[in-house]
Amino acid sequence: MTLREFLGLLRRHLGLMIILPLTIAVAAVIICLFLPDQYTATTNMYVLSKNTDSQSDSSTDFNNLNAGQLLANDVTSIAKSDRVASEVAKQVGLKSLAGYDIDIENSANSRIITLSITGTSPKKTADIANAYVRTTAKVAQRVMGQPAVNVVDAASVPTAPSGPRRTLYVVVAFLVGLLLAAVIVVLADRLNTKVRGDEEAQRLTGLPIVAHFPKIRS
Numbered sequence: 001m002t003l004r005e006f007l008g009l010l011r012r013h014l015g016l017m018i019i020l021p022l023t024i025a026v027a028a029v030i031i032c033l034f035l036p037d038q039y040t041a042t043t044n045m046y047v048l049s050k051n052t053d054s055q056s057d058s059s060t061d062f063n064n065l066n067a068g069q070l071l072a073n074d075v076t077s078i079a080k081s082d083r084v085a086s087e088v089a090k091q092v093g094l095k096s097l098a099g100y101d102i103d104i105e106n107s108a109n110s111r112i113i114t115l116s117i118t119g120t121s122p123k124k125t126a127d128i129a130n131a132y133v134r135t136t137a138k139v140a141q142r143v144m145g146q147p148a149v150n151v152v153d154a155a156s157v158p159t160a161p162s163g164p165r166r167t168l169y170v171v172v173a174f175l176v177g178l179l180l181a182a183v184i185v186v187l188a189d190r191l192n193t194k195v196r197g198d199e200e201a202q203r204l205t206g207l208p209i210v211a212h213f214p215k216i217r218s
Helices: 005-012 014-033 056-080 082-091 122-144 165-192 198-205
Strands: 037-047 101-106 114-118 149-153
Touching: 005 014, 005 165, 014 165, 037 056, 037 122, 056 082, 056 114, 056 122, 056 149, 082 122, 114 122, 122 149
Parallel strands: none
Antiparallel strands: 037 114, 037 149, 101 114
16 A cells, blocks of 8 residues: 555545544543642752862862762662651651652762652652651661751642643544544454455456446436
8 A cells, every 4th residue: 555545545535544543632631620639749868978088189089989879889788778758657657658659860970869759749859858857867877877867948838730631641642543543444444355446446356447336326
């Protein structure tokens, strides 16, 4: 099937190409109306280096940088542990943090760890984020034997929702409907073995059309 034939096929089924995407998009809009707003609270932790020597040179700075990055990786692993999550849940009065999205990231060239908590309650997300930092610092101190984490900034209560991205969902739903309609049209055309018109008959047989039978109405 050439592009011209494909476009002609879609043009012949223009109603389906319009109705189906719009129907799916409207359904997505209705679903999005029932989706609760999501709020994200973010805080940062700075990982301290074990080397407290005041003297520094290029080799010492390089070693400190490598040691700091390794410590940041260790603290990130501690923050992601079940031990920290269970202690945080107890501090904020929850049985678990199953309903919250927890994102913990650290840069490869920095000792700053970014912690983001996403949930439906603005205040609760901020409380969980701050509790996460405090608990991570305490657990890291117990495990490493010295203070290892400083709080860069405490998480504040978010005032605007961070999601869901309703407009994106509706656009994606419309595009999915458009693709689905195109697939249905192409499949229906391929499964239909009827010869429609003299041009198609000539194209399929390779023979010229020499006569037409008139359609006689009863």
